[in-house]
Amino acid sequence: EKNKRYEADIWTEVAKYLDGKDLARLGMTNRWFHRLIMEDSIWKYACLRDLQVPPPRHVSFTWKQLYKSAFDGSHAYCFRQQEKHIGEQPIGGFVLETPSVLLTEKLVLPKKLPKPEGNPERTIQTFGTCVLTNVRTGIWLAGTISPALHPFSFQGLRIRTICSWSDAPSATSTPAKVWDRAKKHTPILPVSTKAPPGFTSNHCDLIRSPFFYYYFFLHAGTMQVLDARHVELFLEEGYRNGSWEYEDIGIHRIEKPSDTATGGIFEIKYLTSPCTAGNHHSHLYLSPIFCNGRNGKRAAAAAAAGVGGVIGVLDVKSWIGQPSDWQPKARLCLHAVAVNTNLQPNEGLQVKFQAMRSRGADGEVVSIRISQQLI
The missing domain is CATH 1.20.1280 (Monooxygenase)
Incomplete structure (x- = not known):
């Protein structure tokens, strides 16, 4: 025995x-x-x-x-609206010790944070930030969602020239090869992006030309979504049966060119307590899916040294990449998460803040989304 x-x-x-x-x-x-x-x-x-x-x-x-x-690859669209989803890039886990968080569309925060009792819709329209209370504490999971592209239409896609015809797929190329080549020259789309439903040889002519090869990017569809949920959400019966729904907190329309699309979630406690920003409990790293090169090494060194915390996420120069780097980046620490994508010339963004609550309007917040659309 x-x-x-x-x-x-x-x-x-x-x-x-x-x-x-x-x-x-x-x-x-x-x-x-x-x-x-x-x-x-x-x-x-x-x-x-x-x-x-x-x-x-x-x-x-x-x-x-x-x-x-x-870790089984489940995401919010596994249970509903499956046709609107392509894939998810997981970022990792973070912890909320208190039920108050700051949601923001930019990483240069205002000197004075919004008041928890204030009107979140108004602060979103004014500052692009809001404070969310009654958030469920514990472990949270963060990721970015890639929305599904609708079948090709000029209303949903903006076409621009990028390279000569010599680099374009031939007229006899299969739809898969055409899509792969288009994706290669479309930095705003994740590498894992799949072809839209119904993409056949009939659609290939839309990204071919006798003189130019075209690339596309989302024009009227969601471009980036920061999705965060409590680790228990997908196991809750209220979520699985559809009785818990996302509600709009506020929308901020930026009607001028935007250099970046950014979303961040921060635990208020660690924004208002400077002594916790770099203590030995801090936990900082770049999501391995998004990091590479010097930024990844720098983040790893910071994590090994036990520094950074929430302040590390706000140190945008260390992780968002050069303006010409259009690949999505994410930074995660123990009490915050943020994503950023550098944008090509555009006419502006519409940023939407959403939350899901358990058991109605007075329930705990169990999921948060910050999404950006190109105007």
Whole structure:
């Protein structure tokens, strides 16, 4: 009996170094491993390790359920409006210790933060920021959502020349090759962007010309969405049955050229307490999906040194890239997350702030979205 307990302890430690898929495979080996892997402490360790967050005070579901919800690739459009979605780029996990957060469309914050009791719609229209209260505390997951493109139409796409015909796909190219080449020359679209529904050879002529090769970018569709949700959201019955819906907090229309599309979520406590901005509890890194080169190394060095915190997210020069770098970037710390995309010449942006509450208007905020549309 003592040896069996010893073996269980050894395998419990081994399991701490396995990811979710390997844990599932180990549990299928035999009944003994299945019982071992069913221990919730193993999944708790794996979940906190992979999200790089401290344990919350309380969770309403098992850690195995939370791990699956966080890492099985699920996103908001898995449960509704699937036709409006292409893919999600996960950023990572962050923690809210208090129920008040600042939502912003820019990373240069006003000297005086909006009052929690103020009108969020008015502060969004005036400053592009608002304070959201009664937010559910605990672990949150952040990502960017790539919206689906509608079938080609001149109303939904803006066409511009980018290179000579010599670099264009031939007239006999398959739709897949045409789409891949177009995507290559369209920095505003994520690499994972799939062709819109119904994209066939009949549509290829829209991005071909005898003299020029054209590229496109979203004109009237959503270009960038920062999506954040409580780790338990997808397990809640109210969300799964559709009774919880997103509500508009406010809309800010910027009718002038915009250099960037930015969205950020910050825990108010760490914006108003300077001593916490760089303490040894800070946790800072660039999402591996978005970082590369010197910025990624700089973020890794900052994380290793234990500095940065919320202030690290606001240090925009260290991570948003050069103006000619149009790839989306994201920065994450323990109590904040932000995304940024440098834009090509445009006529302005419309920024929408949305929140989902549990159990009606007085419920806790369980999901937040900040989305930008090109005007």
